[in-house]
Amino acid sequence: MTRFALTLEFDGTPFFGLQRQKDGPSVQQAVEEAAQRVLGKDVRLHSAGRTDTGVHALAMRSHIDIDKAIEPFRLMEALNAHLRPDPIAVTHCEAVPDDWHARFSCIGRAYVYRIANRRAPLTLDKDRLWQVPQDLDHGAMHRAAEALIGLHDFTTFRSVHCQSDSPVKTLDKLEVERDGDEVRIHAEARSFLHHQVRSMVGCLALVGMGRWREEQVAEALAARDRQALGLNAPPHGLYFVRAVYPEDA
Amino acid sequence: MTRFALTLEFDGTPFFGLQRQKDGPSVQQAVEEAAQRVLGKDVRLHSAGRTDTGVHALAMRSHIDIDKAIEPFRLMEALNAHLRPDPIAVTHCEAVPDDWHARFSCIGRAYVYRIANRRAPLTLDKDRLWQVPQDLDHGAMHRAAEALIGLHDFTTFRSVHCQSDSPVKTLDKLEVERDGDEVRIHAEARSFLHHQVRSMVGCLALVGMGRWREEQVAEALAARDRQALGLNAPPHGLYFVRAVYPEDA
Numbered sequence: 001m002t003r004f005a006l007t008l009e010f011d012g013t014p015f016f017g018l019q020r021q022k023d024g025p026s027v028q029q030a031v032e033e034a035a036q037r038v039l040g041k042d043v044r045l046h047s048a049g050r051t052d053t054g055v056h057a058l059a060m061r062s063h064i065d066i067d068k069a070i071e072p073f074r075l076m077e078a079l080n081a082h083l084r085p086d087p088i089a090v091t092h093c094e095a096v097p098d099d100w101h102a103r104f105s106c107i108g109r110a111y112v113y114r115i116a117n118r119r120a121p122l123t124l125d126k127d128r129l130w131q132v133p134q135d136l137d138h139g140a141m142h143r144a145a146e147a148l149i150g151l152h153d154f155t156t157f158r159s160v161h162c163q164s165d166s167p168v169k170t171l172d173k174l175e176v177e178r179d180g181d182e183v184r185i186h187a188e189a190r191s192f193l194h195h196q197v198r199s200m201v202g203c204l205a206l207v208g209m210g211r212w213r214e215e216q217v218a219e220a221l222a223a224r225d226r227q228a229l230g231l232n233a234p235p236h237g238l239y240f241v242r243a244v245y246p247e248d249a
Numbered sequence: 250m251t252r253f254a255l256t257l258e259f260d261g262t263p264f265f266g267l268q269r270q271k272d273g274p275s276v277q278q279a280v281e282e283a284a285q286r287v288l289g290k291d292v293r294l295h296s297a298g299r300t301d302t303g304v305h306a307l308a309m310r311s312h313i314d315i316d317k318a319i320e321p322f323r324l325m326e327a328l329n330a331h332l333r334p335d336p337i338a339v340t341h342c343e344a345v346p347d348d349w350h351a352r353f354s355c356i357g358r359a360y361v362y363r364i365a366n367r368r369a370p371l372t373l374d375k376d377r378l379w380q381v382p383q384d385l386d387h388g389a390m391h392r393a394a395e396a397l398i399g400l401h402d403f404t405t406f407r408s409v410h411c412q413s414d415s416p417v418k419t420l421d422k423l424e425v426e427r428d429g430d431e432v433r434i435h436a437e438a439r440s441f442l443h444h445q446v447r448s449m450v451g452c453l454a455l456v457g458m459g460r461w462r463e464e465q466v467a468e469a470l471a472a473r474d475r476q477a478l479g480l481n482a483p484p485h486g487l488y489f490v491r492a493v494y495p496e497d498a
Binding site: 058076084087088119 | 260
């Protein structure tokens, strides 16, 4: 048995998220079916993170176990051939030790959330960014974000469907930058609660629009109450960008 | 009568080019029909450049004449509302003097051509870049491009359908840069021949792949013969990025 680490890039638009779902197509199902066609037997995909319907990935890390001799490059090419026309690509593939686990060995996750801050409808970037027509004060958003950094009870920013044992997490980074009419929010942590990034982005956007004072983000956090959430940002602006492992350090 | 200059952004994928065509949808037809619905009468759109099927625009400049009092901002909003769901957006609108002409006043055009230099299929960038799996030597491409800069007879790089009076044009800029696995070619001139950018990019790509020596680009130019063209790059990597007018200087 050889364990192969895969790096996956995907357009989340047509999928009901990364994980297998009873009610619709998932990235996991597509990759497992491609692997089944390549290898002639069932394969289980394990991944660093979960993503919701419509959320994208630039470099999700996953693994599969295979009891057949195959070169990583050939495996990657075969998976990509069988994944067509689904918008999923294996961009890297390598053999890893048996005790390396895409999810359990992962010590850091990074996301970026992209906002198109303009009035005109999106064309080339449709389904790739959240469009916010009101002028966003990204400086105020960046300052408000600082209140969320560190060890906190993130109950306010947690979906009712979250399966995490605890709402207490350490947020390592939450930064807001502007590049022309695009506002980007960068978030990093060891792990995130379900909907946490989108919920934090939604509240920061309210600050950017001037509908919330900067301090209201800290107040929402302190409330530890989902009802204190101002807004959950839509999924299509969110990208999983990086999974970090001990060997990367 | 008031002349309005429009800046258009569009995804060229579903259109048979910018110009009205007998056999399929065009950007011009879509904008003219939106204007007809806004204004209740026929309107003619004039544009700085022509683009082929599948070619995109980040900032095409166009104009329309309207004999009705309307604020530029309101016109832009109304056009965008009526353009939905077509992937065309008016990103800027302003009243201009009657003698300003989107095509005839234009003294410079800029394009960028985007190549995804990777083996893995494209997902998020499908229909946005030309995928070239072989490693491209962008330094060799950049050096080979220098032979095309300046005043030349570009017959080799001209479509048989080109309507220009002369194949002699001055190419002001042709630069190749790499950003990770993306290779971008920037082209600027007062005007271009039909298919000129795609034809130049195709030959530069052959150099990048090592299938052409750098000098073959100069040789193809000197041949002044369409048969000497190595490759016409596909349309979906090409973007019209900027039109320049005397008042911009």
